[in-house]
Amino acid sequence: MTIYFNNGVYADKETMKVSIDDRGYYFGDGVYEVVKVYDGKLYTAEEHFTRFLQSAKKIRLDLPYTIEEFTEIAKKLAVDNGIVEGHVYIQATRGAAPRMHNFPGEDVVPMITAYAIHNPRPLSKIKEGVAVKTTDDIRWLRCDIKSLNLLGNVLAKQEAYEAGCAEAVFVRDGIVTEGSSSNMFGVKDGILYTHPATNLILNGITRRVVLKLCAKHSIGVMEEPFTLEQFNEMDELFLTSTTSEITPIVSVDGKPVGEGVPGRVTERLQQVFEETIHELKME
Ligand code: PLP
Known part of the structure; x- marks a missing residue:
């Protein structure tokens, strides 16, 4: 029941x-x-x-x-x-x-x-990372609202699944916005990049936790739009969401990210994120 x-x-x-x-x-x-x-x-x-x-x-x-x-x-x-x-x-x-x-x-x-x-934590994906597929961001201009209208997201996720990928990455006018049910992050030369919290993305709660953790652990952050070309040249990539937590991205459109394994900054953030879960358990 x-x-x-x-x-x-x-x-x-x-x-x-x-x-x-x-x-x-x-x-x-x-x-x-x-x-x-x-x-x-x-x-x-x-x-x-x-x-x-x-x-x-x-x-x-x-x-x-x-x-x-x-x-x-x-x-x-x-x-x-x-x-x-x-x-x-x-x-x-x-x-x-x-x-x-x-x-x-x-x-x-x-x-x-x-x-x-x-719903158990997706631990193998969190450890090993996932493949993603880029797709046009065909959604409306109020993606900041967590609306039940998810058709654009549904179509994108299905397209990604059919390509053997775990997530779709939305690209609007050449800019990477977010995933179909996650936020996108890149790391270049030790600095974290993510789209600013505008009307073009949902300001994820996990995204906010990650930004707080970066401030606490002195990891530099650029909340600025970045292009698909920049996305493809990041040293590390990961996505965040309530259920996916911090999941490394190891390939984009079939091409490996960096060495094709989770990156160091990503793993460090996963570690400090894990601590926040343990703190909750201790409460
Ligand atoms: N962006 C979109 C479009 C989402 O649907 C979600 C979550 O479902 C997220 C981002 C991540 O948000 P949160 O970390 O609050 O789960």
């Missing part, structure tokens, strides 16, 4: 019902978050739920819970489902109403659903 959350009710997944008229279903009119659970504890929950409320605000969706209340919901789901290592998924749509593009009336309430699921 998997316990889900649905607008204030905790119940078995099989008993949950969402309207056929839900705007998430019609338009992808909603936002979502994924929060990692390590050792039964939520990792960076405050940052995730702050971003959740910010995403909702950007699409003019008023959510009926605070950051603290969302955190309690996520905790309860992890506990009730016995999740030790996994994640909590939470989404909010603009609710159910007969299909019309403009917003429904005030009487329509958001539909909030959430669950917790077992």
Whole structure:
């Protein structure tokens, strides 16, 4: 039995019902978050739920819970489902109403659903690295919103999978923006490069953790756009996300990155990131 959350009710997944008229279903009119659970504890929950409320605000969706209340919901789901290592998924749509593009009336309430699921850390990918494929960034211009509208991301990820790659790297006007479900980082001469947190990328929570760790451990950072040519000439590459953590990239479009193995700066960051997980476990 998997316990889900649905607008204030905790119940078995099989008993949950969402309207056929839900705007998430019609338009992808909603936002979502994924929060990692390590050792039964939520990792960076405050940052995730702050971003959740910010995403909702950007699409003019008023959510009926605070950051603290969302955190309690996520905790309860992890506990009730016995999740030790996994994640909590939470989404909010603009609710159910007969299909019309403009917003429904005030009487329509958001539909909030959430669950917790077992999901072990992808340790072999984290250790050995992954291959990626570049692709045109065909998405809209509000990639800073963690929107349910993920068609551009879905098509890119599928293209990468069909090429035997773990992730797609978006390139917009010659600039590397981010992955289909991750942020992109390069290392050149010991300096870390990543796209700035503009409307063209999602400002990942893991990305922010990495930038904080760089500041703490005196690793130089350039948050500036870089071209695909620069990306291809980096000494090291890695991607970050809540579930992938810090995953080295060892080849791009079939060509090896550096020696074709995870780089030193990447491994150092993985090490200090790991310490943040251990600190959480010690709490
Ligand atoms: N960029 C995109 C498009 C994503 O979908 C994600 C995560 O799913 C990320 C970046 C990484 O964000 P986070 O580190 O918060 O998981």
